[in-house]
Amino acid sequence: MKTLGIIGGMGPLATHDFYRKLIELTPAEEDAQHIPVVMVANTLIPNRIAAWEGRGPSPLPALITAARQCVEAGARVLAMPCNTAHFWFDDMALAVPQARFLHIADEALRACPSSGQAPIKLALTGTHATVAMGLYQSAAARLGMAVQWLDVAAVQADVTAAIASVKAGRIEQAAAEYQRALAVLQSAGAQAVVMGCTELPVISGAVHCELPLIDATDALARACIAACLDARTRTGHP
Amino acid sequence: MKTLGIIGGMGPLATHDFYRKLIELTPAEEDAQHIPVVMVANTLIPNRIAAWEGRGPSPLPALITAARQCVEAGARVLAMPCNTAHFWFDDMALAVPQARFLHIADEALRACPSSGQAPIKLALTGTHATVAMGLYQSAAARLGMAVQWLDVAAVQADVTAAIASVKAGRIEQAAAEYQRALAVLQSAGAQAVVMGCTELPVISGAVHCELPLIDATDALARACIAACLDARTRTGHP
Numbered sequence: 001m002k003t004l005g006i007i008g009g010m011g012p013l014a015t016h017d018f019y020r021k022l023i024e025l026t027p028a029e030e031d032a033q034h035i036p037v038v039m040v041a042n043t044l045i046p047n048r049i050a051a052w053e054g055r056g057p058s059p060l061p062a063l064i065t066a067a068r069q070c071v072e073a074g075a076r077v078l079a080m081p082c083n084t085a086h087f088w089f090d091d092m093a094l095a096v097p098q099a100r101f102l103h104i105a106d107e108a109l110r111a112c113p114s115s116g117q118a119p120i121k122l123a124l125t126g127t128h129a130t131v132a133m134g135l136y137q138s139a140a141a142r143l144g145m146a147v148q149w150l151d152v153a154a155v156q157a158d159v160t161a162a163i164a165s166v167k168a169g170r171i172e173q174a175a176a177e178y179q180r181a182l183a184v185l186q187s188a189g190a191q192a193v194v195m196g197c198t199e200l201p202v203i204s205g206a207v208h209c210e211l212p213l214i215d216a217t218d219a220l221a222r223a224c225i226a227a228c229l230d231a232r233t234r235t236g237h238p
Numbered sequence: 239m240k241t242l243g244i245i246g247g248m249g250p251l252a253t254h255d256f257y258r259k260l261i262e263l264t265p266a267e268e269d270a271q272h273i274p275v276v277m278v279a280n281t282l283i284p285n286r287i288a289a290w291e292g293r294g295p296s297p298l299p300a301l302i303t304a305a306r307q308c309v310e311a312g313a314r315v316l317a318m319p320c321n322t323a324h325f326w327f328d329d330m331a332l333a334v335p336q337a338r339f340l341h342i343a344d345e346a347l348r349a350c351p352s353s354g355q356a357p358i359k360l361a362l363t364g365t366h367a368t369v370a371m372g373l374y375q376s377a378a379a380r381l382g383m384a385v386q387w388l389d390v391a392a393v394q395a396d397v398t399a400a401i402a403s404v405k406a407g408r409i410e411q412a413a414a415e416y417q418r419a420l421a422v423l424q425s426a427g428a429q430a431v432v433m434g435c436t437e438l439p440v441i442s443g444a445v446h447c448e449l450p451l452i453d454a455t456d457a458l459a460r461a462c463i464a465a466c467l468d469a470r471t472r473t474g475h476p
Contacts, residue, residue: 001282011269012261019257023250029406031249031281039277040311043269044239073278073307168267 001035002077002228005070005099007063007092009041010048010082011167014198014217018081021221026229035228038073040066048084049129060088064095071096077227079220080104081198083130100227105139107223108194108216112145115191119146122214123185125159125178126196136196150190155181159197166199174199175206182209239273240315240466243308243337245301245330247279248286248320249405252436252455256319259459264467273466276311278304286322287367298326302333309334315465317458318342319436321368338465343377345461346432346454350383353429357384360452361423363397363416364434374434388428393419397435404437412437413444420447 004022008015019039028034042062050056063085067078078101080086086104093101112120124136131152140147152159158181165174178200185193192212195201201217242260246253257277266272280300288294301323305316316339318324324342331339350358362374369390378385390397396419403412416438423431430450433439439455 003280009269009272009274012266012272012275016254016258016261020254023254024407028250030402031247031283031405032285034247034250034281036247036281037250037277037279038307039275039279041275041277042241043272043274045269047270069276069311073311164268167269169262 001230003036003038003074004224004228005067005073005075005078006037006039006041007066007070007078007080008039009043010045010085011199012041012043013166013169013202014081015039015041017202018079018198018217018221021218022224025221026225035225036074038070038075040069042066048082048087049127052084052087052129052133059085060091063088063092067092067096067099067101071099075099077102077224079224081217081220083135083196083198083216084127086135087129087133102220102223102227103139104216104220105136105196106143107219108196108214109136109139109143109145111219112194112214113192113212119148121148121150121189121191123150123152123188123190123193124196125152125155125181125185125193125200127163128156128160130196131156136194150185150188152185155184162203163197163199166202171203171206175203178203179207182207182211186211239468241274241276241312242462242466243305243311243313243316244275244277244279245304245308245316245318246277247281248283248323249437250279250281251404251407251440252319253277253279255440256317256436256455256459259456260462263459264463273463274312276308276313278307280304286320286325287365290322290325290367290371297323298329301326301330305330305334305337305339309337313337315340315462317462319455319458321373321434321436321454322365324373325367325371340458340461340465341377342454342458343374343434344381345457346434346452347374347377347381347383349457350432350452351430351450357386359386359388359427359429361388361390361426361428361431362434363390363393363419363423363431363438365401366394366398368434369394374432388423388426390423393422400441401435401437404440409441409444413441416441417445420445420449424449
């Protein structure tokens, strides 16, 4: 069993949601059957969106520090339950070659339903930075997955508002904002909606949507469990 | 703002419950207003009850390692959301003099209702080890608090079963087991019940009890927030 390092705090409720899914999805009857976890949730990491827009300092040094602290405390698998921060994924992965760093967009797209031969019509909901930086388009290319990405400009304001509401702990308000966006995306012909910001699955139970909602946090947790658990060769911590 | 170190994983759901309370009780509108957290949840720490009974290896070296890893990653306040592990609290505190280590039993008893002049009649629910090692009796003595502790032998089997059920993720079963114990304690004249095992608050919303239920996890989270937050002198991480 390998120790999982969680680079968290972006935001705290999203990290908490990831940790809960990790625990609930792990087949375990007692403490010692759960995955050992080291989490660094540095809530003071410079704002990712401001940095990406050139309005603030880069979070990369703090992200690398967090990843190294996880590895120094024994982590051999790393996950970062924040989509936008994956803009710096490659630089972080280079800094911690001792660990296997799982990419949230790759895992989310692997969890998408199949649409047969035709490209699947996906709507990506996330921060405007995540949408604009092509995080999921790049992941689809890596996976060789044919996707027709819907234009989400018309719903971005509601999605952005929902994310901010979750960060502030206003869950009901966030659900109402996200609900409006989902209705528009369904009308626009989406076959599935990717919750490509880890604040959004926090409210997925409070919205109603007939389309499949792809939970990137859930997909990342499942991939971490598969990477950390090996029942035949439990070698202890770290 | 100080970084909080969480020595967790005993068990994972209890750690998760503590982390959720920490986030929800922190007055914050955005990520950077939340408390930076380093968590070491080594689920492979030797079983605390077996060690206390002389049937297994001591968890102390692993507990000290976890505390040191938190401090090395910047923590200046430490908390351990596991009551039984507090048997080793003093030895751990000596090993990490750089950090302020908050004691869960002290914080829980500070959250107890007042009973005026007379000693309050408290029932302690927790592992049989926590009950027998006098963790809360010592804390009451430190705080100069007059307590008449009820004999809980008659309910220990149900409390122990409830704790094991939470660790296995069987929440409904755990609630039924704890409910039986609470009914007996109320009949026995308890004025309040201390949930002195961090698995128990996980199910406190699923049980019905007319007595105040003292949530040690909640009390510890509030004390950590007070110790870490200082709005006037935010000095960054670590």
